[in-house]
Amino acid sequence: MKLRQIRALLFGVFFLCLAVMVIGLITRLRYLILLGMVLACFLYLPLDRKLWRCPVCGEHLGRGRPEFCPHCGALLPDDC
Numbered sequence: 285m286k287l288r289q290i291r292a293l294l295f296g297v298f299f300l301c302l303a304v305m306v307i308g309l310i311t312r313l314r315y316l317i318l319l320g321m322v323l324a325c326f327l328y329l330p331l332d333r334k335l336w337r338c339p340v341c342g343e344h345l346g347r348g349r350p351e352f353c354p355h356c357g358a359l360l361p362d363d364c
């Protein structure tokens with residue numbers, strides 16, 4: 285899977301978690317807030333840890349949208 289696709293997947297999962305929590309806040313359904321938190325902990329974070337990695341050295345890329353790998357310095361082009 286390319287980094288661009290992984291970024292889109294992670295953004296989608298993060299948005300889903302956030303949307304569930306916001307809906308829970310608006311409707312005052314506490315279990316929806318809890319469900320959003322559980323989704324964030326058990327879906328978003330493991331996916332981030334497993335997929336958001338440098339294609340060269342395999343280390344985690346950290347936060348944001350790095351141009352270079354913070355560990356090996358490999359260039360991470362936008363289309364990879």
Ligand SMILES: [Zn+2]
Nearest residue numbers: 338341353356
């Ligand atoms: Zn690297």
